[in-house]
Amino acid sequence: xxxxxxxxxxxxxxxxxxxxxxxxxxxxxxxxxxxxxxxxxxxxxxxxxxxxxxxxxxxxxxxxxxxxxxxxxxxxxxxxxxxxxxxxxxxxxxxxxxxxxxxxxxxxxxxxxxxxxxxxxxxxxxxxxxxxxxxxxxxxxxxxxxxxxxxxxxxxxxxxxxxxxxxxxxxxxxxxxxxxxxxxxxxxxxxxxxxxxxxxxxxxxxxxxxxxxxxxxxxxxxxxxxxxxxxxxxxxxxxxxxxxxxxxxxxxxxxxxxxxxxxxxxxxxxxxxxxxxxxxxxxxxxxxxxxxxxxxxxxxxxxxxxxxxxxxxxxxxxxxxxxxxxxxxxxxxxxxxxxxxxxxxxxxxxxxxxxxxxxx
Amino acid sequence: xxxxxxxxxxxxxxxxxxxxxxxxxxxxxxxxxxxxxxxxxxxxxxxxxxxxxxxxxxxxxxxxxxxxxxxxxxxxxxxxxxxxxxxxxxxxxxxxxxxxxxxxxxxxxxxxxxxxxxxxxxxxxxxxxxxxxxxxxxxxxxxxxxxxxxxxxxxxxxxxxxxxxxxxxxxxxxxxxxxxxxxxxxxxxxxxxxxxxxxxxxxxxxxxxxxxxxxxxxxxxxxxxxxxxxxxxxxxxxxxxxxxxxxxxxxxxxxxxxxxxxxxxxxxxxxxxxxxxxxxxxxxxxxxxxxxxxxxxxxxxxxxxxxxxxxxxxxxxxxxxxxxxxxxxxxxxxxxxxxxxxxxxxxxxxxxxxxxxxxxxxxxxxxxxxxxxxxxxxxxxxxxxxxxxxxxxxxxxxxxxxxxxxxxxxxxxxxxxxxxxxxxxxxxxxxxxxxxxxxxxxxxxxxxxxxxxxxxxxxxxxxxxxxxxxxxxxxxxxxxxxxxxxxxxxxxxxxxxxx
Ligand SMILES: Cc1cc2nc3c(=O)[nH]c(=O)nc-3n(C[C@H](O)[C@H](O)[C@H](O)COP(=O)(O)OP(=O)(O)OC[C@H]3O[C@@H](n4cnc5c(N)ncnc54)[C@H](O)[C@@H]3O)c2cc1C
Ligand SMILES: Cc1cc2nc3c(=O)[nH]c(=O)nc-3n(C[C@H](O)[C@H](O)[C@H](O)COP(=O)(O)OP(=O)(O)OC[C@H]3O[C@@H](n4cnc5c(N)ncnc54)[C@H](O)[C@@H]3O)c2cc1C
Numbered sequence: 001x002x003x004x005x006x007x008x009x010x011x012x013x014x015x016x017x018x019x020x021x022x023x024x025x026x027x028x029x030x031x032x033x034x035x036x037x038x039x040x041x042x043x044x045x046x047x048x049x050x051x052x053x054x055x056x057x058x059x060x061x062x063x064x065x066x067x068x069x070x071x072x073x074x075x076x077x078x079x080x081x082x083x084x085x086x087x088x089x090x091x092x093x094x095x096x097x098x099x100x101x102x103x104x105x106x107x108x109x110x111x112x113x114x115x116x117x118x119x120x121x122x123x124x125x126x127x128x129x130x131x132x133x134x135x136x137x138x139x140x141x142x143x144x145x146x147x148x149x150x151x152x153x154x155x156x157x158x159x160x161x162x163x164x165x166x167x168x169x170x171x172x173x174x175x176x177x178x179x180x181x182x183x184x185x186x187x188x189x190x191x192x193x194x195x196x197x198x199x200x201x202x203x204x205x206x207x208x209x210x211x212x213x214x215x216x217x218x219x220x221x222x223x224x225x226x227x228x229x230x231x232x233x234x235x236x237x238x239x240x241x242x243x244x245x246x247x248x249x250x251x252x253x254x255x256x257x258x259x260x261x262x263x264x265x266x267x268x269x270x271x272x273x274x275x276x277x278x279x280x281x282x283x284x285x286x287x288x289x290x291x292x293x294x295x296x297x298x299x300x301x302x303x304x305x306x307x308x309x310x311x312x313x314x315x316x317x318x319x320x321x322x323x324x325x326x327x328x329x330x331x332x333x334x335x336x337x338x339x340x341x342x343x344x345x346x347x348x349x350x351x352x353x354x355x356x357x358x359x360x
Numbered sequence: 361x362x363x364x365x366x367x368x369x370x371x372x373x374x375x376x377x378x379x380x381x382x383x384x385x386x387x388x389x390x391x392x393x394x395x396x397x398x399x400x401x402x403x404x405x406x407x408x409x410x411x412x413x414x415x416x417x418x419x420x421x422x423x424x425x426x427x428x429x430x431x432x433x434x435x436x437x438x439x440x441x442x443x444x445x446x447x448x449x450x451x452x453x454x455x456x457x458x459x460x461x462x463x464x465x466x467x468x469x470x471x472x473x474x475x476x477x478x479x480x481x482x483x484x485x486x487x488x489x490x491x492x493x494x495x496x497x498x499x500x501x502x503x504x505x506x507x508x509x510x511x512x513x514x515x516x517x518x519x520x521x522x523x524x525x526x527x528x529x530x531x532x533x534x535x536x537x538x539x540x541x542x543x544x545x546x547x548x549x550x551x552x553x554x555x556x557x558x559x560x561x562x563x564x565x566x567x568x569x570x571x572x573x574x575x576x577x578x579x580x581x582x583x584x585x586x587x588x589x590x591x592x593x594x595x596x597x598x599x600x601x602x603x604x605x606x607x608x609x610x611x612x613x614x615x616x617x618x619x620x621x622x623x624x625x626x627x628x629x630x631x632x633x634x635x636x637x638x639x640x641x642x643x644x645x646x647x648x649x650x651x652x653x654x655x656x657x658x659x660x661x662x663x664x665x666x667x668x669x670x671x672x673x674x675x676x677x678x679x680x681x682x683x684x685x686x687x688x689x690x691x692x693x694x695x696x697x698x699x700x701x702x703x704x705x706x707x708x709x710x711x712x713x714x715x716x717x718x719x720x721x722x723x724x725x726x727x728x729x730x731x732x733x734x735x736x737x738x739x740x741x742x743x744x745x746x747x748x749x750x751x752x753x754x755x756x757x758x759x760x761x762x763x764x765x766x767x768x769x770x771x772x773x774x775x776x777x778x779x780x781x782x783x784x785x786x787x788x789x790x791x792x793x794x795x796x797x798x799x800x801x802x803x804x805x806x807x808x809x810x811x812x813x814x815x816x817x818x819x820x821x822x823x824x825x826x827x828x829x830x831x832x833x834x835x836x837x838x839x840x841x842x843x844x845x846x847x848x849x850x851x852x853x854x855x856x857x858x859x
Contacts, residue, residue: 137785326562338819
């Protein structure tokens, strides 16, 4: 279709680095350098390796090179009335497909539409030995070999340079509406359950501390029925779209300011999201909590863990605090072993996911 | 028995005196938890791939997590292989015993620990049957979505082991999309919880890696799954087509209109006839193919979709469309499809079920090639097909009592799997590689990829004691199979477009 294939050049670059023992820092558009632990290494820019390779709407599959801007992919899908179910964050159109998959972060639709990993069908990958390999494929069901494609989703480039990804895509629904609802932040789970169990096509739920915003997407009559049944005020369509984009891309006022720490807390259903701090934004029907301010990191993590959740320091580095919560001893060992199996010389994004002491 | 040896020399490197191990195991297991006599071992000699039979050295039936930990620790120390078995319904030999090892039967782990209806989460032991979860959730109006046809028998631990699918997975996902966490014991005997009740967990996605890992990475001792609310309403319709190709186009047409049905299954003429003779489901035996389509959701949604589906099927040349009038008829429409395997069992002394997945647009070509391949071996093939997601189940009919027929069926199966790879698909959609498709893995993957798989295996199980000889071929095996040189981009028929 369009774009250029740089995979052989990228492979040679990694193979050379492996020989020299030179650390590489993989960058897409670099939009997320704030996320994860900092990496020292020569930049490996993959943006030139771009272009949609194939897209067949009736197969529900799109394959593109990792450097393809995510907006280019969304445009191609929109033209066919389809979309990415996981609503990936976009920042001024800069984010790349590889960055989205490597970061594994999804937007507001995630609990109802699926995670990034749920839609990754296959990928091509250069491991730390400079070998270009293909895992998974372009079909919906595939259990041949271990699921290396999903293993690399969210691995932040620590196991390989992703060069190509095949994604499952889905039809965009015919209708959508966003309702502003009077509700307490502790009601997110119960309201969400009530609506889902009544067949309402819920596809987003935010509580900003003041008000609850619920998005419904589905067939025209299902959306109309939701509006008729639920006590709330419908937002203007343009304002509604702008609202969800501001959440997805973190341009909402809550996220302003890069210096102050931003915590992301992943919570089991029906947790009380209001106990973690004063300034919060609740997403995912209460299962993703964004927190500003200066909570004591160890207490915060312990509290989240006790509930069956976890707290990530998403932005704003704090001395002596890793971006990600620690793993138990068994899984720390498995992580080290897996890292070695993919990247024996420790050259790919060293320390990005876990500090060198733990993984290498 | 199959034509080729089940295990290769390199899979049989565990020649250990197991008597000391048996003595040590007696100390920790209940009397009936240790089986060493041939009569007792026989019950475990095969899984759902019945022509492949192998006695283990011993069978261990633990009852507690601590016992599993001790068994694994002792086997690790002694260097004895361990094959974990759930219900033994694998169709690929995944739970086929190892001749030098322990068969670890998880059947006593059959308790549902918790149904948390408020949070829509179930926590169960790995030996719990798939359907038992839905039955336990039913009083709360909830269910567990993945529904393999074997759901009355297969265990949730085995479902994770194979990443099982069902007729509803186009819309609701495979096992990997519905499991939140697993408690796993490593080969060293250590316990860890992978995943959580939250939507994501720190670190690498080991939870995804456990799915479809065929008991090669650890032993699962608890599974936490998410439950879904029962759809408010369902509608089932059945459409007849004069040829398979139009049926395939109709499926593409539905998806082009933005409809993802809850279930979308296709059967070819031979399968329709066999099912109709068996369960009298009211199938159109004049049709060359039928599509069974289930729509679910709110009343409003289903009404909208039913109209669109009906229109689309007519546009694509459906010769007859029947909409189920009531629940009884819905069940009847499904009954034929769900009983397709046993129905075929009635028309042929034996059948061999394959499991490739292909890009849907290749359907007509692939079905034509399948009938040519079968004809060349003088065998017949019946096709049922998860039409929505391209997962084929060709059933190769043969008579194991006729000399050479099993071998012929195996050759047909292997050729079908290679055909699936050739058109851009995979050798297994949901049944797993096991011992059955291990040679064909050499066709789908290049040497570096296979080595990477072995690297992952070693990261979990350095000594290679968990389920040796399964799922991932050694490079020696591939060299012998003679296919290692054939990998991506160098496949036969380069003129074929691949996605
Ligand atoms: C200031 C700012 C704030 C943002 N805030 C958020 C936010 O809070 N939350 C959010 O979800 N998104 C946020 N985004 C959106 C972000 O742009 C997207 O998620 C984006 O698509 C990431 O892609 P990228 O190409 O920019 O990734 P990068 O930032 O370049 O890379 C992300 C990670 O993936 C690795 N990586 C990149 N490409 C590959 C590859 N091909 N193979 C292997 N590893 C690779 C990188 O090494 C890095 O570890 C923000 C962007 C900016 C600039
Ligand atoms: C008639 C019939 C219809 C079928 N229909 C379908 C279908 O529609 N969809 C589908 O996907 N499959 C189907 N299957 C295949 C089979 O039922 C599934 O693969 C099922 O998931 C196997 O479950 P099991 O408990 O029988 O596992 P087993 O056969 O006992 O084991 C399967 C694999 O999982 C591993 N394993 C089992 N338990 C554990 C554990 N606790 N920890 C770690 N590893 C473990 C084993 O080592 C083995 O590799 C069908 C089989 C039959 C016989």
